[in-house]
């Protein structure tokens with residue numbers, strides 16, 4: 001199977017002169033459709049840098065990055081923004097919702113930025129993440145776990161091929177953490193998404209198909 005996301009020999013050096021940091025050091029990671037990959041590792045290991053390169057937000061210093069076969073290193077800025085809009089979904093620590101919008105409008109939002117080939121129905125998607133009954137609520141009227149569910153629905157509404165998730169359970173208790181990661185795994189498997197989740201939470205790793213550890217910018221596989 002062609003990987004949805006392929007990073008090959010990726011190195012990312014921040015800064016220049018004597019103040020350089022090698023945030024990624026010869027990282028190779030291929031993620032297939034329907035695969036949920038977890039990355040664990042200490043603070044400063046390079047996890048967010050990896051998501052930034054995979055999400056076409058930062059160009060690698062060296063190496064190859066392909067999303068759905070498209071070479072991100074060679075792509076123009078215009079192509080990169082189209083790829084981010086159409087093929088990538090992002091989920092952040094605490095949902096990153098817009099305070100003034102209802103849950104349903106948060107999910108509709110990514111469809112207002114331009115044409116989306118095959119959007120999912122926002123109402124049906126809210127239902128799928130268990131939030132249909134709170135479609136009219138604003139973020140301050142939702143719990144942390146509920147906000148995260150809405151954030152996941154928002155990330156999936158464009159039917160992205162790749163989903164990038166940074167510490168989704170950092171603000172949640174144990175029970176909600178399990179629910180949220182189980183939801184991410186179910187969406188990944190049912191909709192053939194290639195998901196990378198960065199986490200500190202070892203209790204959620206059993207939901208993932210592959211686990212890697214990052215240390216000093218280097219990635220190595222861990223047995224689940």
Ligand SMILES: Nc1ncnc2c1ncn2[C@@H]1O[C@H](COP(=O)(O)OP(=O)(O)O)[C@@H](O)[C@H]1O
Nearest residue numbers: 014015021023042043044045046047048049050
């Ligand atoms: N924009 C930047 N400029 C300079 N150094 C950075 C930048 N972003 C991250 N770093 C450095 O790169 C290393 C990896 O950071 P990061 O990817 O944020 O790690 P993690 O997400 O695992 O905590 C750290 O040493 C960090 O200080």
Ligand SMILES: [Mg+2]
Nearest residue numbers: 044047048049
């Ligand atoms: Mg980080």
